Amino acid sequence: MIHNLLHEATLGRRELLSTLTTSLIAAGIPKSVLAQSITNAMNNLETMTWCACTVNCSARCPLRVYSRNGKIIRIEPENTGADSCSMPNAVPHIRPCARGRSYKQRFYAPERLKYPMKRVGKRGEGKFERISWEEAIDTVCSALKHTIQTYGNEAIYINANTGTYQMVSGRNCQRRLMNILGGTLGAHGTYSLAMIRKAYPYTFGIDGWGSMMSEAANAKLYVAFGNNPYVLRTSGGSHSWELECVRTNAKPKVILIDPIYTDTALGKEDLWVPIRIGTDAALCEAIAHELIVNNWVDQAFLDKHCVGYDEKTLPPSAPKGSDYKSYILGLGADGVEKTPERAAKITGVPVATIRLLAKEMHEAKPCFISQGWGPQRQSNGEQTSRAIAMMPILLGQIGLPGTNHGGREGDSNMKEQWLPTGKNPVKVKIPMFMWTDAVDHGEQMTALHDGIEGADKLKVGIKFLWNQHSNAVAGTHSDHWKTAKILQDESKCEFVLVVDNVMSATAKFADILLPDVMAPELDDICADGYSTGSSNFLIAMQKAVEPQWEQKSSWEICRLIAKGMGVEDKYTEGRTYQEWIRWCYEKTREKHPEVFPSFEEFWKKGIVKVPGLKANDTVILKKFREDPEKNPLKTPSGKIEIYSERLDKIGKTWELEKEGLITPLPQYIEPDEGPNSPLAHKYPLQCYGFHSHGHANSAYGNVDWLHELHPDQLWINPVDAQARNIKDGDLVQVFNDRGICELTARVSERIFPGVCGFPQGGWFKPDSRGIDVGPSFNTLTTLKPSPLAKGNPQHTNLVQVRLATRS
Structure with a gap:
């Protein structure tokens, strides 16, 4: 008893x-x-500790970790919120999706890294032998010293790292360390949103983050180009929750424009408009034509707030007839009228649907127009993002309740304090997507040809590559076979360091491989992500279990390297790791003293929710709309620049490939690999990689439970499947000149004819035949960047599909 x-x-x-x-x-x-x-x-004894899913779906869902005898026994969602969208001022219950709920399987996966290791085979083979921490740190320090002394800090590059988002022992540790040691080659842009982030400032003076999703509740019509939050951002406290609340409470009409019928539709949309990949700009031009010829544009808004709609607002340097209206009506230099009939041939969207879209957008006021990041991840992505922005511009549906500037929905930023990194002494930056160019021929890269910032050219290529919680080499990055070939030449990149917690495809390219802990094995803090809308929160990540083998935290790994490099005191500033956790919390608390409790209370409670920190700032460009003279934009004119003199200059001075165009007006540019490309005779299907319920980018890509629940399959339309004798569930190969992927087929009318696709983020796993059976979508993608941002054109691919022979 x-x-x-x-x-x-x-x-x-x-x-x-x-x-x-x-x-x-x-x-x-x-x-x-x-x-x-x-x-x-x-x-x-069963104990519960707070934790978080810190991978890059951007929601950062809280988790409750239950453990017994030093083992995690189950994961449960947090239980401190409300479930009903109908409740006034409801604080959402931030439910994790299937990915977060399967964290235990990821934690105990056979791919977990256990010990420090050094490479004994060729790079990429994945052959390693166990070494001590002392030898590993000494080897890393020796390589760092050699690189700095021989080539300078510009030869060191930290790859894009989005695998973990703790505030202290996370992605800031190595940047803090390297800035103390003299810096590294920098990067601009991201894999996700380089094109819209580069293009939008030329139009609006700000980036592509728009009005809050909750603001759509004030709209009569919600129009989304390639925006699918119900798959990527499925948290109970994210954009998907807010959109569901908008639909439940306000019931605006919903129009989704996308090559596939996404889970965001869920049968609740009023209209799904399937479209060929890379042709959104052509559709927008045709809608603009309808708005103009029917006199449905907001002329007063265009005259007062914009530059370049018609000739009277063109800048003095612009040639006669180079205004947007003339371009659309065929009165400009190209002489082509951008009619619905023209667009229908390009996009596959019927003429009647194009006219209906224009009519719906005109009649529904307010009208909230947004775009996801998929449409801009194309070879013509900068033009696509600007063309979509023309819809709210022409309608004058900007800066008013229930409107947006055409970008992705925004978030209330808590501005939490992470581990400070300091300033990077190296001012030179490359486009993030072009790091393989910087390894292969960095000395040849210039500002005018390759988008180098901070210098006219690079002095040296990348010699030391640091991948920390980054699957960039053989996951996020394109053309895996070409990337592998570049890295396997050790005369170019001399040293590759990988710090991670699983043996990812990228980890196999390491010279030294260091095992990091996972979230339940350390104390830290996690803040809400960048798709949580008005759901602000902080989570006290409390160690649930001890590391299983010889893993060390990112903080500790960088401290050991700092010690080996003689800068430990500068790295720690005399604080222990636990003291840095408290410091980051207190600095965050200083910004919001009215809502955050003491550190002790926060740590005991485990989670603090402070929704709506920017509740009065839900409409983008509101002040500019009210008074453009007192609140000018950060463009040269202070107005919305439909015609950009800066882009006109760039287009005339940069050294561009023949397919790449940078124009002062937003205009449709045919994608490099589209239906009219000569390559289409060999590879007739367009293929793109969409997000999946089964993994967040490549995180969770090794969890069998999720593969069973959400298998990675090739979506293909019945018309295209029948022409290839493919039935649902058949094993197929999708291929082009860059590689071959093998997976099962999902034959469905939910995808546009002539288009196929499968989830991006799978792990690169070439078999003995050289076929990627992971598969990773980026086996098929190109390393050729977009013209302006030099960004990742991940969805611009031509392929062929065939039945595979089961061995």
Whole structure:
């Protein structure tokens, strides 16, 4: 009976143990009997600690980790919020999706890295031998010293790292260390949104983050180009939750424009407009034509707030007839009228649907128009993002309640304090997508040809490559076979360091491989991500279990390297790791003293939610709309620049490939690999990689439970499948000159004819035939960047599909 009482008291209620023990002693229970009972109970003690899913879906969902005897036994969602969208001022219950709920399987996956290792085979072969931490750190320090002394800090590059988002022991550690050591070659742009981030400032003076998703509740019509939050951002406290609340409460019309019928539709949309990949700009031009010829544009807004719509607002340097209206009506230099009939041939969208879209956008006021990041991830992505922005511009649906500037929905930024990195002494930056160019021929890269910033050209290529929680080499990056070939030449990149917690495809390219802990194995803090809308929160990540083998945290790994490089004092600033956690919390608390409790209370509670920190700032460009003279934009004119003199100059001075065009007006540019490309005779299908419920980019890509629930399959339209004798569930190969992927087919009318696709983020796993059976979508993608941002054109691919032979 005593044992049962103690066991019940200690199941998740450790604080009751002391009180109960005292009471039992007072009742006369022999201490020897009590001691054995306590021992037995403690062996079965179940504890709950707070944690978070810190991968890059951008939601950062809280998790409750239950453990017993040093082992995680289950993961549960947080339980401190409300579930109903209909409740006034509801604080959402931030439910994790299937990915976060399967964290235990990821934590105990056979791919977990256990010990420091050094490469013994060729780069990419994945052959390693175990070494001590002392040897590993000495080797890394020796390579760093050699690189700095021989080539300078510009030869060191930290790859894009989005695998973990703790605030202290995360992605900032190595940047802090390297800035102390003299810096590294920098990067601009991202894999996800380089084109819209580069293009939007030329139009609006700001980037592509727009009005809050909640603002769509004030709209009569919500129009989304390639925007699918219900798959990528499925958290109970993210854009998907807010959009569901908008639909539930306000019930605006919903139009989704996308090559596939996404889960964001869910049968609740009013209209799905399937479209050929890379042709959104052509559709927008045709809609613009309808708005102009029917006199549905907001002329007063265009005259007062914009530059270049018609001739009277063109800048003096612009040639006659180079305004947007003339371009659309065929009165400009190209002489082509951008009619719905023309667009229908390009996009596959019927003429009647194009006219209906224009009519719906005109009649529905307010009209909230947005775009995801898929449409801009094309070879013509900068033009696509600007062309979509023309829809709210022409309608004057900007800066008013229920409107947006055409970008992705925004978020209320808590501006939490992460581990500070300091300033990078190296001012030179390359486009993030072009790091393989910087390895292969860095000395030849220039500002005018390759988008180098901070210098006219690079002095040296990348000699030391640091991948920390980054699957960029053989995951995020394009053309895996070409990338592997570049890295396998050790005369170019001389040293590759990988710090991660799993043996990813990228980890196999390491010279030194260091094992990091996972989130339940350390204390830290996690903040809400960049797709949580108005759901601001902080999570106290509390160590649930000890590291299973010889893993060390990112903080500790960088501290050891700092010690080996003689800068430990500068790295730690005299603070312990735990003191840095408190410091980051207190600095965050200083910005919001009215809502954040003491550190002790925060740590005990585990999560603090502070929704709506920017509740009065939900409409983008509101002040500019109200008074453009007092609140000018950060463009040369202070207005929305439909015609950009800066882009006109860039287009005339940069050294561009023949397919690449940078124009002062937003205009449709045919994708490099589209239906009219000569390559289409050999590879007639367009292929793109969409996000999946089964993994967030490549994180969770090794969890069998998720593969069973959400298998990576090739979506293909019945028309294209029948022409290739492919049936649903068949094993198929999708291929082009860059590689071959093998997976099963999903034959469905939910994807546009002439288009196929499968989830991006799979792990690159070439078999003995050289066929990627992971598969990773980026086996098929090109390393040729977009013209302006020099960004990642991941969705611009021509392929062929065939039945595979099962061995």
